[in-house]
Amino acid sequence: MESRSIYLSLALIFTLSMISNAQQIEGLLYSDGNPVSLSLDKGKITKVFPLKKDVKISKTYIAPGLIDIQINGYVGIDFSGPDLTVAGVKKATKALWKAGVTSYYPTVITSDIERIKTNFAILAKATEDPEIGPSIPGFHLEGPYISPIAGFRGAHLEKYIKAPDWAEFQKLQKAANGGIKLITLAPELEGAIPFIRKLVESGVTVSLGHHNGSAEEVALAVEAGAKLSTHLGNGCANEINRHNNPLWPQLSNDALTISIIADGFHLTREEVRTFYKTKGADKTILVSDALDLAGLPPGEYTRGERTLLLTTNVVKLPKENVLAGAASPISKCVGKIMEYTECSLKEAIQMASTNPAEFFALKDLGAIEPGKRADIILFTMEDNEMVIERTYVKGHLSFIRK
Ligand SMILES: [Zn+2]
Numbered sequence: 001m002e003s004r005s006i007y008l009s010l011a012l013i014f015t016l017s018m019i020s021n022a023q024q025i026e027g028l029l030y031s032d033g034n035p036v037s038l039s040l041d042k043g044k045i046t047k048v049f050p051l052k053k054d055v056k057i058s059k060t061y062i063a064p065g066l067i068d069i070q071i072n073g074y075v076g077i078d079f080s081g082p083d084l085t086v087a088g089v090k091k092a093t094k095a096l097w098k099a100g101v102t103s104y105y106p107t108v109i110t111s112d113i114e115r116i117k118t119n120f121a122i123l124a125k126a127t128e129d130p131e132i133g134p135s136i137p138g139f140h141l142e143g144p145y146i147s148p149i150a151g152f153r154g155a156h157l158e159k160y161i162k163a164p165d166w167a168e169f170q171k172l173q174k175a176a177n178g179g180i181k182l183i184t185l186a187p188e189l190e191g192a193i194p195f196i197r198k199l200v201e202s203g204v205t206v207s208l209g210h211h212n213g214s215a216e217e218v219a220l221a222v223e224a225g226a227k228l229s230t231h232l233g234n235g236c237a238n239e240i241n242r243h244n245n246p247l248w249p250q251l252s253n254d255a256l257t258i259s260i261i262a263d264g265f266h267l268t269r270e271e272v273r274t275f276y277k278t279k280g281a282d283k284t285i286l287v288s289d290a291l292d293l294a295g296l297p298p299g300e301y302t303r304g305e306r307t308l309l310l311t312t313n314v315v316k317l318p319k320e321n322v323l324a325g326a327a328s329p330i331s332k333c334v335g336k337i338m339e340y341t342e343c344s345l346k347e348a349i350q351m352a353s354t355n356p357a358e359f360f361a362l363k364d365l366g367a368i369e370p371g372k373r374a375d376i377i378l379f380t381m382e383d384n385e386m387v388i389e390r391t392y393v394k395g396h397l398s399f400i401r402k
Contacts, residue, residue, distance in 0.1 A: 065102025073292025110143030138181030151237025200225030
């Protein structure tokens with residue numbers, strides 16, 4: 001009888017451990033480099049405890065998963081394209097896990113309004129998937145309410161650019177099932193300021209981008225509730241007035257956090273250093289701005305009405321010779337900003353995970369602390385490049401490097 005009850009108890013413990021899926025992870029904590037052990041259970045971090053400094057652990061860091069608030073697509077899946085499907089969103093999400101991105105805001109750019117609506121409906125459907133849904137906390141609408149002027153509009157198609165339209169936006173938001181959490185717009189457009197007020201009231205974060213706003217227009221936008229500048233230094237004409245241009249008012253306004261594409265191509269070392277020195281690690285968010293071509297072999301690709309040139313690191317419009325977007329995931333920017341600014345790994349991860357989590361009130365993400373969701377990456381740093389070894393999403397091992 002006794003041995004039978006022991007057997008039953010053991011079976012129960014085994015079953016419970018299977019259900020709870022408890023596990024341990026060891027590595028060097030990204031913020032101070034000290035060895036730690038994490039306990040994960042039921043999708044959350046339950047314990048973080050230090051290990052003795054002489055414990056032998058390979059040079060693998062542990063950090064919260066990366067959060068990318070501006071990403072146009074990945075591995076051939078274009079979030080603004082005509083062929084978007086839920087299966088495609090699933091494919092892109094899983095590929096992003098391999099790159100250490102555990103949460104992201106699929107970014108839909110300027111296009112025919114019906115297309116934007118359709119794609120937001122598809123993205124909303126994708127978030128219902130229990131496997132990938134937790135990795136998509138919201139969507140980013142970049143355009144179509146941006147500057148139509150060449151240079152400022154960047155790679156956005158002029159024919160679809162328009163003035164802000166609240167009724168139209170509400171239709172997009174309805175199609176997105178309320179999922180649009182971030183919008184990039186130009187503050188100088190007719191009706192932009194009251195539009196910003198309505199967006200902010202409805203809970204959408206407003207970011208200024210692809211604009212040629214004056215100091216006064218930027219100030220009015222901030223007063224109306226704009227909080228962010230989209231990929232500062234890009235979406236800007238090559239030749240601007242040295243006194244009156246959109247950069248100074250955004251850099252000098254403490255109410256604006258900035259996002260930057262620090263991939264080594266979209267901004268020079270000096271721009272990244274200057275932006276970083278002005279805003280600091282607390283008010284800088286790294287974004288990839290990756291296009292769907294990211295993760296594919298280099299070459300010429302046709303996308304709708306345009307030809308794009310993918311090099312190993314960047315995507316260009318060959319005819320106009322302008323950048324169309326990036327070809328690297330956000331992990332590339334983590335290493336690059338460390339190289340350019342000599343900031344610490346702690347600060348680089350702050351800009352690629354903690355800051356976006358705090359900015360969008362994703363309270364259970366962006367940190368390695370008990371109670372947080374177990375979205376965790378294990379990685380090494382090799383020549384200022386992150387090499388992702390393992391990715392956990394909600395405590396599930398979602399990627400392991402072979
Ligand atoms: Zn842009």
